[in-house]
Amino acid sequence: MPSDIAIDHNPTSSDFHSSASSNVPDSTHSDSRPMRTRRLPLRYRDELPQPPPSVIQNPPAPLLTRVILHVFDSIRTNMNIFGIAREYRHRPSYDPDQFVSTDELSNIHPHNTGANAARDSDAPSAYPTSHKPPWPWENMSIWRLMSWMMTGSDQKSQAEVTRLVKDVMKAEDFDVHNLQHFDAHTEMKRFNVSDNSMDPSSILENDGWKKTHVEIMVPSKEKNPNGNGRPFSVSGLVYRPLIAVIKAAFSEQSSKLFHFTPFKHVWKSPVTGQEQWLYDKLYTSDAWIEAHNELQKQRRDDDCKLERVVAGLMFWSDSTRLAHFGNASTWPLYLFFGNLSKYIRSRPNASVCHPVAFIPTVSVKFNVFLVAG
Amino acid sequence: MFSWSLVDLLGFQLPESINSFISSFLQRKKYDDVLTHCKRELFHGVWRILLNDEFINAYTNGIVIKCHDGVYRRIFPRIFTYLADYPEK
Numbered sequence: 001m002p003s004d005i006a007i008d009h010n011p012t013s014s015d016f017h018s019s020a021s022s023n024v025p026d027s028t029h030s031d032s033r034p035m036r037t038r039r040l041p042l043r044y045r046d047e048l049p050q051p052p053p054s055v056i057q058n059p060p061a062p063l064l065t066r067v068i069l070h071v072f073d074s075i076r077t078n079m080n081i082f083g084i085a086r087e088y089r090h091r092p093s094y095d096p097d098q099f100v101s102t103d104e105l106s107n108i109h110p111h112n113t114g115a116n117a118a119r120d121s122d123a124p125s126a127y128p129t130s131h132k133p134p135w136p137w138e139n140m141s142i143w144r145l146m147s148w149m150m151t152g153s154d155q156k157s158q159a160e161v162t163r164l165v166k167d168v169m170k171a172e173d174f175d176v177h178n179l180q181h182f183d184a185h186t187e188m189k190r191f192n193v194s195d196n197s198m199d200p201s202s203i204l205e206n207d208g209w210k211k212t213h214v215e216i217m218v219p220s221k222e223k224n225p226n227g228n229g230r231p232f233s234v235s236g237l238v239y240r241p242l243i244a245v246i247k248a249a250f251s252e253q254s255s256k257l258f259h260f261t262p263f264k265h266v267w268k269s270p271v272t273g274q275e276q277w278l279y280d281k282l283y284t285s286d287a288w289i290e291a292h293n294e295l296q297k298q299r300r301d302d303d304c305k306l307e308r309v310v311a312g313l314m315f316w317s318d319s320t321r322l323a324h325f326g327n328a329s330t331w332p333l334y335l336f337f338g339n340l341s342k343y344i345r346s347r348p349n350a351s352v353c354h355p356v357a358f359i360p361t362v363s364v365k366f367n368v369f370l371v372a373g
Numbered sequence: 374m375f376s377w378s379l380v381d382l383l384g385f386q387l388p389e390s391i392n393s394f395i396s397s398f399l400q401r402k403k404y405d406d407v408l409t410h411c412k413r414e415l416f417h418g419v420w421r422i423l424l425n426d427e428f429i430n431a432y433t434n435g436i437v438i439k440c441h442d443g444v445y446r447r448i449f450p451r452i453f454t455y456l457a458d459y460p461e462k
Contacts, residue, residue: 094442214418216411234415243427243436246450250438260446282453291451295435306437306447315455333423338453359419 050080052097076266083268084278089293092261093307136194137187140173146187208244212237214360239357242335246311249337254352258339260309262288282312282338312338317359333357 039045079085134143148168152160168174213235220229249255262285265278279285288310295308317333335354336345344350428450435447 093444094440212422214415214422216414216418218411218414219407232411234418237419237422239419239423241425241427242423242450243431246431246448247436247438250440250446250448253441255441258440260440285453287453288451291449295449304447306445308435309446309448311448311450313450313452315452315457317455317457319458333419357419357423360415 047081050082052077052080052084052086079268083270085266085268087264087266088261089263089289090261090296092263094260096257096259136190139175139178140171141175141178142182142187144168144171144174145179145182146184146191149184150191208240208248209238210241212239234360236360237357239333240355242313242356245335245354245356246313249354250311254350255339257341257344258337259283259341260307260339262292262310264289281342282314288312288338310339314338315356331359333359 074087074089075091076087077085133147134140137143137146145168148164152163213233214237216232216234217229218232250258259281262283265280265284267276267278268274269276282288291310292308295310298308314336315333316336317331319331333356335356336352337354340352345352431448431450435449437445438448439445
């Protein structure tokens, strides 16, 4: 696993690498002495990350590839080049890492940009809306062009231009004749106006947002047999029920990379041969393994045989200012899933962050009133 | 059904009615304490709503979800981390 290995990469070092790693004998060398294996100085050697060893791909048959311990049906993968193996308490039903390619672990290979662009274009649009393309534009050609402009990178690169040709110009419904009076400024205006005409409530309700009020008790220093203070209702909490968010997250496409079974990362020192646990993901932590084992032991009355899986919730909330001037701010509560590798979770464009609530804040008016009172 | 607007998401103001409500019993010098208390109550109130009975039931008994690979699994939500700063200082 790449974890914390800093990859110092520049074109010269890669040139060194390729020329030195191919041990071609020098033909001009007429000497009969045995050839020396030439190796790069340590500082030029570049260890690229490797995909983690796969667990499920070829089940029991080839015993050579893994060691099966007799206790608990534990399973340990073979080690990768960094001497890291995974150890499961029981055989996992699903191994998301079989989908992880080297490209996703390292940003050294430039050819992955094309793949990324293709994936972006497959992504569903941010707003589930009843309007069908080419809305709000006149025809599909303008729709495609404007969509291209507003999506992907904001600094158009080679990959972006490739995307322009592939997704826009080569599209069946693209016709240059439709663009006779095209002007990006005018079309952008049309887009902005269309934004206003959309009903925000339908967007929110489509995503299962709910609105409610919060009851709080304000201390009143009065003697009250029924409890502490007087009830006051704060309205304006906008939220999504957590269970709905979890259900959606586990059934949607991005859950392809979810880890259902925790495991231990083992590193074997090449020098001393000693083994050490590595803690690098939420699903390799003791807490997760403990929670997981606890669940497996849980007795059920209904005799349910389904696999029991931990959904690792990671909440994050922070008050956010929306403008440089004024008091416009919001206090969102986000949910990430620890089942996902941190390398994917922390990508800004991975779409794995789920907003679950917008918490009402205590207002300026409240202050003004209290000072006056 | 509620009526919605984007203002609901972006900013929230306590209603004017809170003025008369609190001034009926609050003295000026207690202002900071009460405000802090209210904010904390509000925060806990929000979490009481989020961690509702449905969530507690899922926590103990799990919820059956058909995962994207077509396999039904029983999912148990567990809270591992909560990253936040204390709002409004």
